[in-house]
Every structure is written in C-alpha cells, then in structure tokens.
Amino acid sequence: MKKIIALLLVFTFGLSSCEKDDICDANTPTTPRMLISFFFADRPTVEKNVTRLKIQGDNVENGIVFNETATTDDAKYTTSATQVLIPLDPTRDAVTYSFISNFSTANPGLSNTDMLTFNYTRKNVYVSRACGFKTIYTLTSIQRAGDEDANNYWISNIDLFNPNVELENETHVKIFF
Amino acid sequence: MLKYFSSICLLFAVFLVQAQEIPVAPVTKEISSEKPKPKTTKVPAETITDSIPVKKDRYGLRVGVDLYKLTRGFYDKDYKGVEFVGDFRLTKKYYLAAELGFEDKTTDDDRLNSTATGTYIKGGFDYNMYNNWLDMENIISVGLRAGFSTFSQQLNSYKIYNADQYWGEIPPIADGTKYTGLTAAWGEVAIGMKAKVFNNVFVGFGIQLKMLLANKEPDNFENLYIPGFNRTYDGSFGVGFNYTVSYFIPLYKKTVKVPEEEKKDSKK
Numbered sequence: 001m002k003k004i005i006a007l008l009l010v011f012t013f014g015l016s017s018c019e020k021d022d023i024c025d026a027n028t029p030t031t032p033r034m035l036i037s038f039f040f041a042d043r044p045t046v047e048k049n050v051t052r053l054k055i056q057g058d059n060v061e062n063g064i065v066f067n068e069t070a071t072t073d074d075a076k077y078t079t080s081a082t083q084v085l086i087p088l089d090p091t092r093d094a095v096t097y098s099f100i101s102n103f104s105t106a107n108p109g110l111s112n113t114d115m116l117t118f119n120y121t122r123k124n125v126y127v128s129r130a131c132g133f134k135t136i137y138t139l140t141s142i143q144r145a146g147d148e149d150a151n152n153y154w155i156s157n158i159d160l161f162n163p164n165v166e167l168e169n170e171t172h173v174k175i176f177f
Numbered sequence: 178m179l180k181y182f183s184s185i186c187l188l189f190a191v192f193l194v195q196a197q198e199i200p201v202a203p204v205t206k207e208i209s210s211e212k213p214k215p216k217t218t219k220v221p222a223e224t225i226t227d228s229i230p231v232k233k234d235r236y237g238l239r240v241g242v243d244l245y246k247l248t249r250g251f252y253d254k255d256y257k258g259v260e261f262v263g264d265f266r267l268t269k270k271y272y273l274a275a276e277l278g279f280e281d282k283t284t285d286d287d288r289l290n291s292t293a294t295g296t297y298i299k300g301g302f303d304y305n306m307y308n309n310w311l312d313m314e315n316i317i318s319v320g321l322r323a324g325f326s327t328f329s330q331q332l333n334s335y336k337i338y339n340a341d342q343y344w345g346e347i348p349p350i351a352d353g354t355k356y357t358g359l360t361a362a363w364g365e366v367a368i369g370m371k372a373k374v375f376n377n378v379f380v381g382f383g384i385q386l387k388m389l390l391a392n393k394e395p396d397n398f399e400n401l402y403i404p405g406f407n408r409t410y411d412g413s414f415g416v417g418f419n420y421t422v423s424y425f426i427p428l429y430k431k432t433v434k435v436p437e438e439e440k441k442d443s444k445k
Contacts, residue, residue, distance in 0.1 A: 024288075030338040057343060064343060089344035090337050124337060124350070126397045128411075131338045132288025133350075 024131035031134040032168045033085040034118070041156040041176040047082040048177065054078045054103035055086055058096035058115075058145075078103050085168060090135040094119045096145050101154045101177075112154040115146035118173075120165070137165040139172065233430040235314065236266045239371075239379060241423020246278065255283035258404075262421050264303060269433075272303040274320055274367075276419075280404035288336040289401065295328020295359075297405025303367070314425075316371040316381070323364055324387070326405045329357040332398055356395035361403045363389045363415070377425040387415035 024030070040048045054077045056063040063077035064086055070076040089095045096117040102110045120137040127134050142158050159174040243260035250257045260278035267273055276299040283292040301322035307315055332352045339347055369383025387406055390413075394400055402408055406415050 022287075024338060026340075030340060033341055060343065087339075087341040087343045090339055090347055091344070095344070124335075126399060127338060129286055129289060129399065129401055132286075132336045133338065135337050135339065 022130055024128070028127060028131050029134070029167055030127060030131055031087075031090060032136065032165050033087045034137070034139075034165050034172050035083060035085055035168055035170065036173045036175055037083045037161075037171040039174055039176045044174075044176060049080050049082050050084075050177075051080055051101060052078040052103050053080070053084070054098075054100040054111075055084060056098045056100065058098070063100075074103070074105055083171070088118065088120060088137050088165065090122065093121065098146075099155065099175075112152065113146075114148065114153055114155045115144065116155075116158070117143050117145045119143070120163075139163040139165060142173065232311070232433040234266075234269060234433055235425075235427045235430050237426050237428040239264050239266075239423045239425045241379070241381075241421045243276075243278070243419040243421050245418060245420040246280070255285065257281040260419060262419070262423060267302075269431075270305050272305065272316075272318070272320075273300075274303045274322070275300045276322070276405075278405055282402050282404070283333070284402045284408070286401070288338065290333040290335070291398075291401050292331045292333060293328055293400070293402040293404060294331075295326055295404040297324060297326035297328075297403075299324040299365070299405060301365075301367070303369070307370075314373050316369075316379075318367070318369050318371075318383075320367040320369070321364065322367055322385070323362070324405050325360070325362045326403050327358075327360050328404050329355055330359055330395060330398070330400060330402075331355040354398075356398060358393075359395060359400060360391070360393045361389065361400065361406060362391040363387050363403075363406050363413075365415075365417070369419075371421075371423070373425075377427070379423045379425060380421070381423065382420045383418070385417035385419075387417060389413035389415065 038048050038050050040046045052074070054063045056077075064084075065076055066079040066081075066084075067076050086097065094117055096115060099114045099116060101112045101114075104110055118139060119141045120139045123136050123138075124133045125136055126132075139160055140163070142160055144153075155175055155177050157176040159176070160172075161174045162170055162172045165172050240261070240263045243262060246258040246260045258278065258280035260276055262274075262276050264272040264274040277297075279296045281292070281294045283290065299322045301320055303316070303318040303320035305316045305318050307317040309315060332354050334349045334351045336349050337347045365385045365387040367383055367385045369381055371379045371381030374380050389403075389406065389409065392400055392403070392409075392413075400409055403415075405417075407417050409415060
C-alpha cells in the first residue's frame with residue numbers, strides 16, 4: 001500500500017513538471033534564414049562592414065527591415081553590419097534579391113544595385129506539436145540577375161560557403177567587395 | 178451457471194464442514210434467538226441447515242464497457258472509440274484487471290491535423306482499499322497496468338513555422354501521409370471506484386496516470402495521440418479517464434476468514 005502511494009506521488013510530481021507545449025517557444029529552431037557575411041575582396045578572411053545596405057526582394061514592396069524601431073525609411077531598411085540574415089521563400093525554389101549599397105532616398109545617384117538569385121531545394125521537417133513543421137534549404141547555386149553592366153558591380157565575388165541552411169548561427173554565403 | 182451448480186454445491190459442502198468445526202456454538206444460539214438475519218434466507222439451501230450465518234464474499238468475473246468513450250462518438254465528430262473492461266477477483270482485496278479498446282481520434286492542433294487509429298490492451302491488477310460492511314461489494318481501488326497499443330497515424334495537414342514572413346504567409350499544406358505499424362507501451366496507475374447499483378450491475382469511474390515506456394515514432398513526425406494512452410506531452414506522461422458500467426458474473430463464494438468474523442461479533 002505504501003509503495004502504491006509512493007508511486008502515485010512520483011507520478012504527481014512528474015505531471016507537475018510537464019512543460020507547456022501549446023506555444024511554440026521562440027528559442028526553438030524553426031524555418032531558418034540565410035546568413036550572409038561580408039568580407040574584404042582583397043583580404044578574404046577579414047569581415048567588412050557594408051555601407052547603408054538595403055536588401056529588397058524581387059516583386060516585394062519594401063526592403064528587409066533591419067531596424068524595427070527606426071522612424072525614417074533610410075534607417076529602417078538599411079544596415080551597416082558585417083552580417084545579414086535574409087529569408088528564403090518556403091513556397092518556391094529560388095529567390096531574387098537586390099543588394100543596394102549606399103542606399104539613400106535623398107541622393108539616389110550614389111547607390112549601386114546588384115541583383116542576386118539564390119537557387120535551392122527545400123525540405124519540410126517536423127519540429128513539434130506547437131511549432132508544426134519548418135522548412136530547411138540546401139543552396140544549389142547563386143547567380144547574378146538583372147541587366148546591370150559588369151563594370152558597375154559592387155560585389156566582386158560570392159562564395160557558397162555552407163549550402164545547408166538549417167540553423168542561423170553559421171555563415172552560409174560569403175560576399176566579397 | 179447451471180453448469181457450475183454441482184461444483185459450487187461441492188465447494189459449499191467443504192465450507193460446511195469447516196464451519197461446523199469452529200467451536201462457537203454458544204454464540205450461535207444467542208444470534209439466532211435475537212434476530213434471524215435476512216441474509217440467511219439468501220444463502221443456498223445447504224447452509225440453512227447450519228445455524229451459523231457465515232459471511233461470504235462472492236468471487237467472479239466482472240465485464241463492462243466504458244460509456245465515456247462510447248458516447249463521445251455521438252457529440253465529438255473527431256472521435257470514435259470503445260473500451261471493454263473486465264476484472265476477476267483473485268483474493269479478498271486483489272483483482273486481476275484488463276481493458277481492451279479501439280480508438281480513432283483526429284487531433285486538430287494549431288499547426289497540425291492528424292488522425293490516430295488503433296487498438297490497445299491493458300492488463301494489471303486492482304487493490305480494493307474499501308472495507309465493505311456486511312455483504313456490500315463496493316470498490317475503491319488503486320491499481321497498476323501495463324498497456325500496449327498498435328496503431329497508425331495519418332498526417333492530414335500541417336503549417337510551416339516561419340517567423341520571418343517577408344515572402345508572405347504560407348497556407349496550410351495538405352499532406353495525407355499515413356504512418357503505419359506504430360507501437361507504444363506504457364505503465365499506468367489507475368485510481369477508481371465501482372459501486373453496485375442493483376443486483377450485479379456496477380457503475381464506476383476511474384482516472385489513470387500514465388507513463389510512456391516505449392514509443393515507436395514515425396520518420397519526420399511524432400505520435401501526437403496514442404490509442405489507449407491518449408494525448409502525448411513533451412515528457413512521457415499522460416492521463417486518462419473512464420466511466421464504466423459493468424456486470425458481475427458470480428462464479429463461487431468464499432467464507433470470510435475467522436478473525437474478521439470475531440471482530441464483527443465483538444462489535445455487536
């Protein structure tokens with residue numbers, strides 16, 4: 001009889017330690033974004049800060065938001081970091097982005113736009129009851145798009161460093177300029 | 178029942194001899210002179226010849242059905258299920274118990290819709306903690322079970338969790354993949370009560386706390402519902418509930434042991 005009561009207690013404590021699994025925890029790795037790191041073209045191991053880079057998807061109204069709280073468009077859609085996280089489209093096998101360097105609404109003549117198309121394959125992977133599935137990608141190729149003159153490219157080289165886009169903590173693509 | 182009649186008579190004959198061996202003759206007279214208990218009229222003819230009103234426990238098989246599962250199908254379109262329950266009295270306090278069931282349940286979560294279908298069997302014992310007065314046969318029990326289920330799971334549709342919706346929202350994806358040959362095993366602690374409502378009919382309910390021991394999961398999916406175990410959680414715990422109506426088939430009787438009879442006498 002005492003054993004049974006002891007067992008019951010163990011069960012009760014076990015139940016109370018149950019985690020809430022109805023809400024998808026923000027720390028759970030779900031559909032990853034692609035991490036692009038920027039490097040000096042002449043010193044490929046040294047990270048380089050981009051200058052007011054705006055990244056805009058093909059046929060998307062706005063650029064990727066880098067600064068949620070910014071009030072001006074210039075500050076909101078541009079970044080000057082050494083890395084950017086950009087999303088791939090889980091419903092298609094390719095996305096095209098315009099990489100606009102030196103972006104400024106006041107002085108559009110200064111900016112330089114390079115268009116890149118990222119081709120990839122997709123796989124839907126089960127995560128959990130609360131999170132459902134996630135899409136992971138394998139990058140197959142990156143090519144230049146658009147009809148810009150090659151002499152005007154600001155990106156000098158692109159390296160598909162790690163084609164498996166599964167997590168966001170590792171560089172997938174290196175861009176040299 | 179007729180089949181067992183002769184053997185039951187034989188059994189009673191044995192008890193008869195034992196009963197007469199007990200030297201409680203003076204007490205007997207006292208009882209019979211006071212008030213003949215109505216119970217004596219119920220016991221078979223052989224014992225009437227014996228003037229000692231012996232308390233006897235009935236032993237047998239109790240079979241029933243879980244009304245909760247059965248009726249849930251009427252109001253819950255996502256559920257169909259049935260569970261048969263049975264127990265067999267081994268000793269005064271211990272019962273062998275088993276449940277056998279079938280379930281078909283569609284689970285609709287925010288991001289997943291899946292259907293689990295399968296059968297399960299549970300076996301174990303119940304310990305009756307309730308001290309029945311006279312010829313009552315109520316049960317308040319604690320028991321242990323081992324459960325096993327074999328089932329299939331169909332992923333009907335799912336959503337992709339994409340925190341960054343720059344490329345727009347993704348509509349739910351219809352899938353329809355069926356994962357078959359899944360199995361699970363678990364242990365459970367069952368707490369329950371059964372009350373005799375009339376004749377041999379019992380009504381009871383119980384709750385079960387379950388712990389998943391083995392779980393064969395499908396590739397790229399998870400067992401969200403296991404027939405018999407119910408909904409799964411992040412850990413290995415589960416809960417269950419049943420509401421049963423059962424019928425007791427008496428097979429034989431056993432005399433209650435002497436020390437208890439003395440206790441009963443001293444109370445008078």
